[in-house]
Amino acid sequence: xxxxxxxxxxxxxxxxxxxxxxxxxxxxxxxxxxxxxxxxxxxxxxxxxxxxxxxxxxxxxxxxxxxxxxxxxxxxxxxxxxxxxxxxxxxxxxxxxxxxxxxxxxxxxxxxxxxxxxxxxxxxxxxxxxxxxxxxxxxxxxxxxxxxxxxxxxxxxxxxxxxxxxxxxxxxxxxxxxxxxxxxxxxxxxxx
Amino acid sequence: xxxxxxxxxxxxxxxxxxxxxxxxxxxxxxxxxxxxxxxxxxxxxxxxxxxxxxxxxxxxxxxxxxxxxxxxxxxxxxxxxxxxxxxxxxxxxxxxxxxxxxxxxxxxxxxxxxxxxxxxxxxxxxxxxxxxxxxxxxxxxxxxxxxxxxxxxxxxxxxxxxxxxxxxxxxxxxxxxxxx
Numbered sequence: 001x002x003x004x005x006x007x008x009x010x011x012x013x014x015x016x017x018x019x020x021x022x023x024x025x026x027x028x029x030x031x032x033x034x035x036x037x038x039x040x041x042x043x044x045x046x047x048x049x050x051x052x053x054x055x056x057x058x059x060x061x062x063x064x065x066x067x068x069x070x071x072x073x074x075x076x077x078x079x080x081x082x083x084x085x086x087x088x089x090x091x092x093x094x095x096x097x098x099x100x101x102x103x104x105x106x107x108x109x110x111x112x113x114x115x116x117x118x119x120x121x122x123x124x125x126x127x128x129x130x131x132x133x134x135x136x137x138x139x140x141x142x143x144x145x146x147x148x149x150x151x152x153x154x155x156x157x158x159x160x161x162x163x164x165x166x167x168x169x170x171x172x173x174x175x176x177x178x179x180x181x182x183x184x185x186x187x188x189x190x191x192x
Numbered sequence: 193x194x195x196x197x198x199x200x201x202x203x204x205x206x207x208x209x210x211x212x213x214x215x216x217x218x219x220x221x222x223x224x225x226x227x228x229x230x231x232x233x234x235x236x237x238x239x240x241x242x243x244x245x246x247x248x249x250x251x252x253x254x255x256x257x258x259x260x261x262x263x264x265x266x267x268x269x270x271x272x273x274x275x276x277x278x279x280x281x282x283x284x285x286x287x288x289x290x291x292x293x294x295x296x297x298x299x300x301x302x303x304x305x306x307x308x309x310x311x312x313x314x315x316x317x318x319x320x321x322x323x324x325x326x327x328x329x330x331x332x333x334x335x336x337x338x339x340x341x342x343x344x345x346x347x348x349x350x351x352x353x354x355x356x357x358x359x360x361x362x363x364x365x366x367x368x369x370x371x372x
Contacts, residue, residue, distance in 0.1 A: 033242060036286035102255060128259045135284040137242035137256050 035154040036135055042069075042149040043133040050100045050108045050122040057123060062149055066175040067095035068168070069143040070119070070159070071131065073103040074111045076139040082158040083115050089164065090118035094172070098122030101131045101139050144171055147179035221265045228268055235264050235277055238292060242285050 037043075044059045062069070070086060072079040090096050098119035100108045105126065112122070125131055134143070135154075144153040153171050155163060223229040236250030241257045249257040249264070260281070267277050281289045293299050 033288050034286060036282065036284055102259075128255070129263070132259055132263060132284060135242075135286075137285070 032156050033137070035151070037151045038154065040151055042145060042151060043130070045123070045130050045133070047123045047125065047130065050098070050105065050112065050124050051117075052121075053105075053124070055121075057121060059149060061121075062097055062145065064147055065095050066144070066146055066172060066179055067097060067120075068172075069097050069099060069134075069145060071099045071101045071134070071136050071139050071141040071143075072122075073101045073139045074107040075103065078158050079140045080115070082140055082160060083118070085160050085164070086118040087116045089159075095120060099125050099130060099134070099136075101125050101136060102128040142168070144168060144175070146175045147182065221261075224269070231274060232264060232268055235268075235274060236261055238290070239264070239278075239281055240289050240291050242289060248291065 042059055042062060046056060046058050049055050049057055068089070072083075086096060096118050098121070100122045103126065105124065108122070108124075112119075123130065128136075134141075138156070140158060142155045142159050143151050144155075146152050152175060153168070155167055157163075159168065221232065223232065233250065237248050239249045239260065241247045241249045241252040241254060241260070243256045244252045244254045247254075247257070249260045251257075263280070264277055267280060272280075278290070287293060287299070293302070295303050
């Protein structure tokens, strides 16, 4: 009996390999890279915003709330596709910050005016160097940060209802729970 | 005729073989020393473009590759050594940016895996050869004088037949003797 089972060993190995290759071949996004910045704090920066070149924003402006950071540009067709959904999310009360990545500033302002502005503010990253610090390699990309400004998730590509429901929303509400707990503890500490 | 052909062949071969490294993209970066320039080309040909995944950042014209070349140039100008530049890229884009993977962490499986498989193969080979050898000596020991079992049986039968036959003959002889 044992011998007979041994005979099936090569077949089992072969089927295992088939499964592995199949999974690797038909991954959903074969070009997608895991972010090197997961669970890392947001890099520091000091930039102006798209709408107000005189305003200076830094990393600290993004802290305190669980939020999305959306990398966008007016030259990016996929950004136009996801834009209406971002407007929806913003209307639902999800805090979204924009990183305007390697874009022409007048074009970017026109975009925000005509297509609505879902962003609390959009960081002007004309040179793309903030993008490099974030590990951006294309637009659109969307980061999920927690209330302390730690990057918890990165989605490459369009954010739509599906992505939000399956990938982003569960993590978003989980992080919000943690943030609320931390806030409550802080309050207790202050009262005492 | 043949001479001309060979000289043409030599020219063709030298054109193909002695081209040296060519760089896909030409930027107008200023370098303080030729050594720094050399390092720039080394690094940009070792780092992989995150967007265009089968090209180095030195090879690609993608905007992200241009930006990364600019960063490499900036870091070199600030006096960074090669490792600093590589670490800079690693921190942002992960192991993926290296065309020459590091020997650490999960990568160890890739580095040592083939060696391990080779060792397993050798062990299996040794075991199989040993078993085979043992089986052969066993069958040889079963028939010590080089005969196999079948031959031994035949010998036995022949011996019995001969002794039986001889003894009957002798008794018959004896009988006839008695009659006479």
